Amino acid sequence: MGVAEGAVWAVAQATHELALFAAVGIALGGLDDLAVDLIWLARTLWRRAVIYTRHARSDAGQVRGSGTVAVFVPAWREAAVIGPMLETALARWRxxxxxxxxxxxxxxxxxxAAVEAVAARSAKVRLVLNSRPGPTTKADNLNAMWRALLNDGVPVVAVALHDAxxxxxxxxxxxxxxLCGRFDLVQLPVLPLIERGRGWWARAVSSxxxxxxxxxxxxxxxVREAIGAGVPAAGVGCGFSRAALERIAERHGSPFDEDSVTEDYELGLRIREMGGRGIFVRLPGKADxxxxxxxxHFPDTxxxxxRQKARWQAGIAxxxxxxxxxxxxxxxxxMRFxxxxxxxxxLVLLCAYVSLASWTALDRAGRAPAFTAAEEALFAACTGLMLWRLLVRAAFVTHAYGPIEGLLSIPRAVLANFIAMASARRALQSYLRLARGAPLIWDKTEHSFPKAIPAE
Incomplete structure (x- = not known):
């Protein structure tokens, strides 16, 4: 066997093994996702057949509560968005x-200056100046607002989190x-904006x-809530009972952990560990x-x-x-798994793409590796699971954004996979730097506020 022949044989063998590794990983992940799909489907059908035939669906107008709610908005270099955000919040929460x-x-x-300009016109806005120069961490910023709330002596029933x-x-x-009197954490849905005025690439990334x-x-x-697992907070659109935050602070010194890059996610799970209960609330604003x-807006490059997803992966995974x-x-x-x-x-995705590219090149040269009948059956099962995954996601995107975006979500999956692979590499590097003692700082994302405010 010549050198060239040996190299081709080695590539074919490597392609075979990579393809099998990727197939096993995709199959296991696909079955994991399928289990979640089936639980959601069973729960949805049961509620429609049993609950909603006996009780009318609630809407936000039927939810009544009393007491002051404090809203924490951490802001580091947010001059471009914080003013419009506060003005919109004040108008909607008049x-x-x-x-x-x-x-x-x-x-x-x-x-x-942007915050002071709004605070000068509304007593509802309270500027909190951190004692240290920024950026520290988001958790440190949130704890500074918590201390200010305690010093103010405002008897709030809940603390909600929002970004600038x-x-x-x-x-x-x-x-x-x-609800924060009955539950320790209330999480509302987060719906990223899709604006048609942006370039097609920026829109694809943010979408x-x-x-x-x-x-x-x-x-x-x-599903997490239905099976009794902790509901993680998303960091925005979430409210915590004051009692829950006080219990966390008694145990850990402050409610938000300054050694974490995903303090919101961890707080939701810590509440569950302490016996508290989180709930995900999806209610229509009005009937139907x-x-x-x-x-x-989310990142569009x-x-x-x-950078943002690497921070999430490093903190959560x-x-x-x-x-x-x-x-x-x-x-x-x-759920933690x-x-x-x-x-x-x-890693599984990377192996899948590399093996696919290598197999395609080898096939054109007539040297593609052979697979057994069992291996081909595994590949067929993986294909079916991947198609199911794409269809399920398209259905949820269609429900939230309409049929066009639902269809576009299918090709966007390739772009999302690329971002996930690149994020994993950066997350590993970030985690290793922190493990070696690098200081933890706020690796924030540049933000923009929509020019046209979405309807209520």
Whole structure:
């Protein structure tokens, strides 16, 4: 066998093994996702056949609560968006019993000026100046607002979190006030904005977030709650009972963990570990209307998307493993495994794409590796599971954004996979830097506020 012949043989063997590894990984992940799909489907059919035939569906207008809700908005270099965000919130929460705390830094004069301009016109806005220059961490910023709330002596019933670019919903405050007395965490849906005025590439990148949230916030969080697993907070559109935050602070010194890059996610699971209960609330704003949800722009460049998702992966899949471990029921273990499989899933995807490209090249040269009947059956099963996955996501995207976006979500899956693979590499690098003692800082994303405010 010549050198060239040997090289081709080696590539063919490597392609064979990579394809099998990817197929096994895709099959296991596909079955995992299928189990979640079936639980969601069974629960949905049961509620329609049993619950909604006996009781009318509620809407936000029927939810009644009392008490002040504090809203925490961390802001580091958010001068471009914080003013419009606060103005929109004040207009939509004109009659709501709330107070908006905005955490700023002394070395960010542009954001300070924007917040002060709004605070001068409304007593509902409370500027909190961090004692340290920024950026510290998002959790540190949130804890500064928590201390300011305690110093103010305001008897709030709940604390809600929002980012500086969020478009809030008018019914949010009433939902938090009504439910945070019964539950320790209330999470509302998050719906990323898809605007047609942007370039096609920017729109495609940002729309991958819409695809993911449309499914996770209409199915996955519902399943987590249904099987008794902890509901993680998304960091926006979530409200915590004051009592729950005080219990966390008594145990850990402050409610938000400053050693975490995903303090919101961890807080939801810690509440569950302490015996608290989180709930995902998807209610229409009015009868037969759209769901009460938080809307916002998400990154529209590959670099920004990779940076943000790498932070999520490093905090949830890597740091979350070492910080939170594997505690709780089988359902809790299962959901934590799903949260933490992102890095392995990215490796499986990489192997799948590499083996596909290699097999295609070898096939054209007439040297493609042969597969047994059992292996071909495995590949067929993987193909079926992947098609099911694409159809399920398209159905949820269609429900949230319409049929055109539902169809577009299918080719966007390739782009989302590329971002996931690139994010996994960056997440590993970030995690290793932190493990070696690198300082933890706020790796924030640049934000934009919509020019046309979405309808309520």
């Amino acid at each position: 009659d709501a019993d709330c107070r908006i705390y905005v955490g700023c830094y002394p070395n960010d004069p542009e954001t300070l 670019e969020d478009v809030v919903h008018p019914a949010e405050i009433g939902i938090y006030a009504a 991958t977030y819409a695809d993911e949230f449309a499914e996770s916030h209409a199915k996955t969080l519902i 209307g759209a769901a009460v949800a938080v809307r916002a 590959i670099a920004a998307a990779v 890597l740091s979350g493993w070492t910080r939170l471990g594997w505690r709780g029921s089988f359902a809790e273990h299962w 799903r949260d933490r499989r992102a890095i392995l899933a990215a």
